[in-house]
Amino acid sequence: MQVQKMFTARISTTRLHKTITELSKIGQLSTGGITRLTFSKADIEARKYVSNLIRKAGMSVGVDKFGNIIGRSLNATFDAPTIACGSHIDTVPNGGALDGAYGVLGAIEAIRSIHEHYKPTKALQIMIFTEEEGTRFGAFIGSRGFAGLLDQSTIYAMRDKENVTFRDAMHNANLKPSSQRFRQPPNIRAYVELHIEQGPILEHEQKSIGIVESIVGLGDLEIEIEGKPGHAGTTPMQLRRDALVGAARIILGVNRIALRTGIPAVATVGSVAAYPGAPNVIPGRAIINVDYRDASLPRMKQLETKIKSIFKQVADESNLKIVIRRKSLTKPAKMSTKVTKIIEASSRSLELSFKHMQSGAAHDCQNMARITKTGMIFVPSRNGLSHAPNEYTKPKQLEDGANVLLQTLLRLTNE
Ligand code: GLV
Ligand code: MN
Ligand code: MN
Secondary structure: OOHHHHOOOOOOHHHHHHHHHHHHOOOEOOOOOEOOOOOOHHHHHHHHHHHHHHHHOOEEEEEOOOOOEEEEEOOOOOOOOEEEEEEOOOOOOOEOOOOOHHHHHHHHHHHHHHHHHOOOOOEEEEEEOOOOOOOOOOOOHHHHHHOOOOOHHHHHHOEOOOOOEHHHHHHHOOOOOOOOHHHOOOOEEEEEEEEEOOOOHHHHHOOOEEEEEEEOEEEEEEEEEEOEOEEOOOOOHHHOEOHHHHHHHHHHHHHHHHHHHOOOOEEEEEEEEEEOOOOOEEOOEEEEEEEEEEOOHHHHHHHHHHHHHHHHHHHHHHOOEEEEEEEEEEOOEEOOHHHHHHHHHHHHHOOOOEEEEEEOOOOOHHHHOOOOEEEEEEEOOHHHOOOOOOOOOOHHHHHHHHHHHHHHHHHHHOO
């Protein structure tokens, strides 16, 4: 590799912004927000869009058995040493244009620029992970499958709230795993993920780049509460077994526990469904999700034990049946010192200010960290806002992050 020339390599800013705008139109709602749930029509369209971009970036593209899109430098042999990068294109309901999408499009653009000017000595690979957000089946399914943390039969049997299995949803989306052997090469030497911060720290401290040191763990429990449906006018209050009232008590209890546990513990109920869902029927069934996070595994376990004690208390006191289903458990992760140092050197060479930091949001790279050296690059989020339509990062900040990724990839391929 032409080492001197390497340091002057930059992304095409025009292409980066154009592709961010184009992808943001897929699944865009009248609110301006974006909904691209796994294997939905919008997700399928977005998959086609990014697959075309991957081809234009000088890569072959295929899908693995978990629906992950994997692009790989053309002509790279199956066992060539590989540097991988990527993120996700699914969104939360009514989400923004950058969470996940920025990391994917920044990675494609960085690889495209590299392929246009250099012949890297290692294979480059882009990974677009299925169901990062967990809105439909459970968080990080694609990266957990890829990293061997969940087996195929468990993943294929997972069900969404309409009881559709992952296998059927993937089949209905017409996604067939490609037969090429490039899908899961054995030799991934490093994985780097570019992402918006989704919090206020970089903006507040006026830093261009966040270099992630560690990421909190994330658990997602789905709670099904069963009471008894009945007529809202004729059933006396004392005789009711209202599942939604049970859910409300759980929501307050979970909030209280996280507050008492203290920073960095957090717990959220962000999804509530009541059945049959009519104003004049006592809800006989409710389903809620509890998302809880903390910095270490022992702390996460303690938090989960306290949260589960609330379920038991509510079930006993309100005469409700409660079934707990674990949707995901992603362990806290430390980033690789080696990759972190390379991100820092890349930021310095671009004369960008940076800050070493923790991530309170969870990411696919936590699972990749179980199988390879992993690093993560953040750019600022305006007002710290994410998982919302007005998620925003200034164009120059987006360009800076993608250039840091490009430099990091080049340095890793040159190791
Ligand atoms: C991932 O988006 C998370 O919820 O942290
Ligand atoms: Mn994300
Ligand atoms: Mn997200």
